[in-house]
Amino acid sequence: MQALAYYLDQPSGTFTAKQQDVPDPGPGEVRLRVAKTSVCQSDVVIYKVGLPRIKEWPALLLHEVCCVVDAVGDGVTKFAPGDLVGIGCDIPCGDLDCIYCGRDGTGDWTSCPNTQATGHEFPGFARSHAVLPAWFVELGPIVKFPPGFNPDHACQLEPLACCLEGMTRVNACIENRIVVLLGAGSQSTYALQCAQAMGARKIILVNRGAERLERVLRDFGDDTVVGVRWDDNVVENVLRECLPFNEPHFVMVNAPAQPAYELAPKLMGYGTVLDAHAGVKGAAGKPRIAHEVDLNNDIHYRLQVYQATHGSSMRGINLAAQFLSDGKLPKLDLMTNDSERFKHDKIPQAIARASDSDSLKVIIDWD
Ligand SMILES: [Zn+2]
Numbered sequence: 001m002q003a004l005a006y007y008l009d010q011p012s013g014t015f016t017a018k019q020q021d022v023p024d025p026g027p028g029e030v031r032l033r034v035a036k037t038s039v040c041q042s043d044v045v046i047y048k049v050g051l052p053r054i055k056e057w058p059a060l061l062l063h064e065v066c067c068v069v070d071a072v073g074d075g076v077t078k079f080a081p082g083d084l085v086g087i088g089c090d091i092p093c094g095d096l097d098c099i100y101c102g103r104d105g106t107g108d109w110t111s112c113p114n115t116q117a118t119g120h121e122f123p124g125f126a127r128s129h130a131v132l133p134a135w136f137v138e139l140g141p142i143v144k145f146p147p148g149f150n151p152d153h154a155c156q157l158e159p160l161a162c163c164l165e166g167m168t169r170v171n172a173c174i175e176n177r178i179v180v181l182l183g184a185g186s187q188s189t190y191a192l193q194c195a196q197a198m199g200a201r202k203i204i205l206v207n208r209g210a211e212r213l214e215r216v217l218r219d220f221g222d223d224t225v226v227g228v229r230w231d232d233n234v235v236e237n238v239l240r241e242c243l244p245f246n247e248p249h250f251v252m253v254n255a256p257a258q259p260a261y262e263l264a265p266k267l268m269g270y271g272t273v274l275d276a277h278a279g280v281k282g283a284a285g286k287p288r289i290a291h292e293v294d295l296n297n298d299i300h301y302r303l304q305v306y307q308a309t310h311g312s313s314m315r316g317i318n319l320a321a322q323f324l325s326d327g328k329l330p331k332l333d334l335m336t337n338d339s340e341r342f343k344h345d346k347i348p349q350a351i352a353r354a355s356d357s358d359s360l361k362v363i364i365d366w367d
């Protein structure tokens with residue numbers, strides 16, 4: 001069959017629509033019709049400056065996606081035509097014997113030396129149809145949603161999974177605890193909703209710009225949520241909001257900038273968990289950001305945890321699918337307003353909107 005695909009020729013280049021042939025699925029394979037894609041901040045970066053992991057141009061961007069199963073190959077029993085499925089970005093390397101990604105593997109795909117991701121090494125979903133290889137269908141991040149499930153929510157499976165990986169790698173730091181979120185972009189807005197769903201005692205949202213902070217507080221706030229401006233007094237203002245505790249219990253760095261890594265350690269107290277969730281990457285590569293930790297007094301005696309997550313494994317994907325299917329994020333639709341919805345022939349406009357300082361989640365419709 002013929003399918004439509006939008007190839008970006010080079011960073012800061014142009015998208016060109018192309019008709020291409022999509023085969024029938026072979027044994028173990030699944031053919032998908034793309035329903036919705038949402039735009040990740042990494043798509044904005046790839047569009048503007050590219051990414052070393054993308055070796056081949058023209059490239060197919062977009063990795064946050066939900067699809068309708070269009071046809072299945074021989075031997076596929078998990079999926080049937082008509083199923084709505086969500087797909088992750090980090091995927092197995094394809095080697096069925098790999099100790100990370102294979103049938104007997106740990107499932108830690110991002111630790112595999114041959115790790116790959118959709119929209120990076122593996123083609124993204126800026127296309128109307130895709131055939132997933134058998135190893136992807138068997139081992140990869142593809143989950144089925146209940147009949148009638150909202151595709152606008154299903155396409156946000158992957159970014160939500162990444163967020164939940166960060167919030168659940170260390171146990172017992174969210175429920176009944178004080179959560180600090182640095183940045184008020186989409187990852188912090190998912191984290192805020194998850195923290196509410198997980199029963200956080202208080203959520204402190206820290207952001208430089210007023211516009212997005214106000215949007216998030218207005219649409220997602222309740223009596224557990226406060227906003228703090230990221231100015232010269234941010235440390236004392238956050239710590240004051242933690243009272244009567246002396247410190248927050250969980251600090252999530254969702255701003256991919258060095259100042260966030262300078263601020264976060266200043267908020268560490270007794271038992272605080274820091275999730276270095278957003279990495280810092282510039283034209284000059286990944287800068288070294290040093291911070292001295294006393295392994296005896298800080299880590300042992302004060303029980304501090306410095307951890308990070310990036311991307312998502314099947315664990316995060318399953319958790320996100322469960323949160324979505326159980327309706328644990330009832331305000332999710334508010335992350336996408338009318339100015340953040342586009343048809344598939346407006347990908348450049350969608351990416352431009354996603355790079356605005358007040359934008360939360362841009363969704364592209366493929367129907
Ligand atoms: Zn993403």
Ligand SMILES: [Zn+2]
Nearest residue numbers: 093098101112
């Ligand atoms: Zn592997």
